[in-house]
Amino acid sequence: MSKSRRNVRFPHRNNGERRLSVSSDVSDATSEPTSLGKNGNISKQSTIQEEKPPQSEYEKKKQTFITRTIWTFVMIAGFFVCMFSGHIYIIGLVTAIQIISFKEVIAIANVPSREKNLRFTKSLNWYFLASTMYFLYGESVIYYFKHVLLVDKVLLPLATHHRFISFTLYVMGFVFFVGSLQKGHYRFQFTQFAWTHMALYLIVVQAHFVMNNVFEGMIWFFLPASLVITNDIFAYVCGITFGRTQLIQLSPKKTVEGFVGAWICTIIFGFFMTNLLMRSKYFICPVNDLGSNILTGLECVPNPVFVPQPYSLEFLGFDKTFFVEPMQFHILAFATFASLIAPFGGFFASGLKRTFNVKDFGESIPGHGGITDRMDCQFIMGFFSFMYYHSFIAVYRANVGEIIETAINGLTVDEQLEVVRGLGKYLYNQGAVPETILDCLSNELKRR
Structure with a gap:
């Protein structure tokens, strides 16, 4: 066995x-x-899959160039359509740009592995954005449209208490942030808090001043933006033509020759563009009707900066008087800032991307990267334009909104009625209103 x-x-x-x-x-x-x-x-059934050969470096660059060119023309066309359609469309465009830019800047500092354990990180970011935009947009609307808000029964409380409401909204977010702090995540949460506020300051606050430029007149929005774009184009052209000396390490392709050459070309462009824009009241008039567009136009008394002024030139027996619009001198300051200072906004953005080891802020625009990659110089340029305009160009006169605000906030009801009666009597003497209106006002005052 x-x-x-x-x-x-x-x-x-x-x-x-x-x-x-x-x-x-x-x-x-x-x-x-x-x-x-x-x-x-x-x-x-026999199936034969043909593998596509990998694209060469030349093909990749060609495809990128084609995509970039197409979307460049799309952006230019969209921009001009918005600008000629009316101020409200440009305001909407600026709003969309600042929201997308905020999202892109916040995104590059996100740490997904940590955010999975924290419930309200992203919600707080968007809450602070919304409360900041409510405050800034409200300030602009109240400043430019007092004559509408202060006579409306529903909007009046929101207008008079706007700043306190905005402060309350922010404090609610602040308290919620402190209450959401979790042990083991303090460093990450406070880093996100600081990063969010930096993005709000660098993007949302500066975009707010750009929007105010639109209210003051389309020229104060379009001219600075076109100067930055022109300077960027000529910096590239002059750099590849005769650039030799590196300008800054953050952007190795930037050269001193391109930097200076672009400055000269931007001044020349600004001079001719200013001459063109000053001929249209649609560009130089402040906004008094958000429904206006390039076809309906705007009417206003032009700012003295757009009116030719006499300038005498006396030199070695030569005596000649020239008539020049003061804006032609101011454009030198705008073009110089767009050429020598605004590019540092781009250098700042380059340093930020290098810090986080990313090529672009996002992929919002095919071939161009993110919105922030295209707007890095525009924000600081718009901020400068606002400050320069209100410091050297704006003419401050009493307007209807300010008078109504003073009457509502500084006078009692009886004093306000007295003002109304006085204005009614004045308008009657000027022949602007009939006597029946004056009698109605007098009878109403007697009843009280």
Whole structure:
């Protein structure tokens, strides 16, 4: 009687390989698509997949150039359509840009692995954005449209208490942030808090001043923006033409020759563009009707900066008087800032991207990267334009909104009625209103 062979192993390498190959053949056969033949038999259908060869570096650059060019024209066309359609469309465009830019800047500092354990990190970011925009947009609307808000029964409380409401909204977010702090995540949460406020200051606050420029007149929005774009183009052209000396390490392709050449070209462009824009009241008039567009136009008394002024030139017996619009001198300051200072906004953005080791802020615009990559110089330029305009160009006169605000906030009801009666009597003496209106006002005052 033979003993059973236990715990005896036999080499099955060949057989194992055989089984593996057979099973793989069977699985391949079952995985391949089949089709019915003429006789109803199942026949195997051969499938040959052709692999595309990898794109060469030249093809990649060509495709990127084509995409970038197409979207450049799309952006230019969209910008001019918004600008000629009316101020409200440009305001909407600025709003969309600042929201997307805020999202892109916040995104590059996100740490997804940590955010999974924190419920309200992103919600707080958007809450602070919303409360900041409510405050800034409200300030602008109240400043430019007092004559509308202060006579409306519903909007009046919101206008008079706007700053306290905004402060309350911010404090609610602040308290919620402190209450949401979790042990083990303090450093990350406070870093996010600081990063959010930096983004609000650098993007949302500066975009708010850009929007105010639109209210003051389309020229104060379009001219600074076009100067930055022009300077960027000529910096590239002059740099590749005769650039030799590197300007800054953050942007190795920027050269001193391109920097200076772009400055000169931007001044020349600004001079001719200013001459063109000053001829249209649609560009130089402040907004008094948000429904206006390039076809309806605007009417106003032009700012003295757009009216030719006499300038005398006396030199070595040469005496000549020239008539020049003061804006032609101011454009030198605008073009100089756009050429020598605004590019540092781009350098700042480059340093920020290098810090987080990213090429672009996002992929919002095919071929161009993110919105922030295109707006890095525009924000600081718009901020400068606002400050320069209100410091050296704006003419401050009493307007209807300010007078109404003073009357509502500084006078009692009886004093306000007295002002109304005085104005009614004055308008009657000027022949602007009939006597019946004056009698109605007098009877109403007697009733009180």
